Amino acid sequence: MADSTPLLSDSESDKPPEPKRPPRSLDETIERCIGGFGWLQIFQAILVSLAWVFDAQQTFISVFTDAEPSWHCADESVCSSFSNICQLPKGSWSWDWPAHTSIISEWGHQCSTSFITGLPASSFFMGCLVGGLVLATLADSTLGRKNMLLFSCLTMSLSSIFTVFSPNIWIYSALRFMNGFGRATVGTCALVLSTELVGKRWRGQVGVIGFFCFTLGFLSLPVMAYVNRSSSWRTLYLWISVPTILYCILVHFLIPESPRWLFVKGRKEEAVTTLKGLAQTASALTMSFSNVLIEQESLDDNVDIYSSIRILLNKRWAAHRLTAVMVTGFGIGMVYYGMPLGLGNLSVNLYLGVTLNALSELPASLITFFLIGKINRKDSILGFTILSGVCSVLCVVMGRVWPSLQIAMELISFFSACTAFNMTLIYTLELFPTCVRNSALSMVRQALVFGGVFSPLLVAAGRKNNLISFGVFGMAIGICGLPLIGLPETKGGVICDTMDEEEHRQTEKGSAAIPTLA
Structure with a gap:
């Protein structure tokens, strides 16, 4: 007679199945494999972040090469x-200096329209816009962070070298467009790659290294321009383009691809090899990497070249976040790129003014570095955008009432915009998962550059009335920071790797910032 005892008791059969444990996140995997922040990671983070030096030099070089020199009777x-x-x-x-010190004096455009004289700078920013739209998703889809960084730096440096041989302002403007096209994704790739090589504890600090490097690049420009003040403007382009090629060689041989991106794309063996190379302790080196491969499910969302943008727009919560940070980025970019260009409208020496603006980026980076782990991202951005807006408007008022304080207001406004710029990039990194992070960050950078496109026009229009330039700058950055109010805070949060993981985390938290995860 068969045993009538059921295989499972009624009490056991009535138990609901235990929920499946979610796979170990990449943050946990990386922390488990590479532990703390070792010397190898420090070296690689600094080397990757050096790309910001060349980014800054290419961005602001036109302040000197395209300036109208002083003259005398x-x-x-x-x-x-x-x-x-x-x-x-x-x-x-x-001219007070040889004609070849500026494109304006060399090609005789001192009496040309503002459209002609401003064409090279506008072409550069338009190149940044087009390059960002074309190249933004390649780092998330096919090329990866490292290859995209190499491609962008090479395009930027080669176009800069060809710029040296420009025979007229039209060819020069076309090459500046190509330069901006290549430069568009340098900063985003460097920021994403450096932060994805470390765990969440050091994410903010590593991101700030890039901001320090950008400050170094910006600060090096007036020094190089002053040393070459009697030389051709072409010499200045050589000074900033040749080192970029040498930098690309170092990156190719010394920097690994992001293990996060490799995992997301299903290239687990390469990701594990990278983690082994980054391992800092003997226990990490002897751990079973094969177990990590088994435990870490494939995270590839089958993202093609442009599908990451579609993913961002199709998800209501992602589109909301992206729109808010892009609007904020537009206002910040208008001030960040416009303030240095508008120095010529103030009663201050150009070399001194650019140097002071570059130096004001240093405390902005220091504040971000030391306080990134202690302050809320969203509240900080709101505070600095409002402060920048108020000081920008006061710059106009002081120019009429107390001219000696005008440059002080300008520096405070620029400093606040720099800090808000830094915080916005780190905030964007933490708002979006790995599968679309580079694309989202690139779109925010596009918004920053788009604000910069309008800056030269406002500066030109404000030569007779600073209210048109600095007044508009202040209102723009003050208002554009307000959309962040509806977004979640990311301080101390975990970096997610897929859209589903981000939605699951927000559902568990019951975030009021995402009413529906459609």
Whole structure:
């Protein structure tokens, strides 16, 4: 007779199945494999972040190469009563420096329209926009972080070298467009790659290294320009382009691909090899990496070249986040790129003004570095955007009432915009999962650059009335920071790797920032 005892008791059969344990996140895997922040990671983070040096130099070089040089009267009897050289006969005036120090004096565009003289700078920013749209998702889809960084740096440096041989302003503008096209993703790739090589504890600090490097690049420009003040503007381009090629060689041989991206794309063996190379302790080296392969499920969302953008837009919560940070980025970019360009409208020496602006980025980076683990991202961005807006408007007021304080207001406004810039990039890194992180960050950088496109136009229009330039800057950055109010705070949060993981985490937290995860 068969045993009538059931295989499972009623009490056991009535028990609900235990929920499946979610797979170990990449943060846990990386922490388990590489432990703390070792010397190898420090070296690689700094080397990757050096790309920001060349990014800054390419961004602000036009402040010197495209500037209109000072001039003096050669015939006092003719030009003593004139302040516009376009109203003077040829030969009655001359440049203070050799004509080849600027494109304006070399090609005789001192009397050209503002469209012609501003075309190279506008072309650069337009190149950044197009490059960001074309290249933004390649780092998430096919090329990866490292290869995208190499491609961008090489394109930027080679176009800069070709710029040296420009025969006229039209070819020069076309090459500046190509330069901006290549430069578009340098900062984002460097930031994402450096932060994805470490665990969450050091994520913010490693990201700030790039900001320090950008400050170093910005600060090096007035030094190089002053040393070469009597040399051709072409020499300055050589000074910033040749080191970039040498940098690309170092990155190719010394920097690994992001293990997070490799895991997401299903290339687990390569990811484990990278983690072995980054392992800092003997226990990490002897751990069973094969177990990690088994435990870590494939995270590839089958992302093709542009599907990451579609994923961001199809998810309501992701589209909401992306729109909010892009609007904020637009206002920050208008001030960040516009303030240095507008220094010529203030009563301050150009070399001194650019140097002070570059130096103001240093405390901005220091504040971000030391306080990134202690302060809320969203509240900080809101505070600094409002402070920047108020000081930008006060820059106009002080210029009329107390001119000596005008440069002080300008520096505070630029400093606040720099800090908000840094915090926005780190905040964006933490808002989006690995599968779309580089694309989201690239879109935010696009918004920053788009704000920069309008800056030269406002600066040109504000030469007679600073309210048109600095006044608009202040209102733009102050208002554009407000959309962040509806977003979640990311301080101390875990970096997610897929959209589903992010939705699951927000559902568990019951985040009020995401009413529906459609």
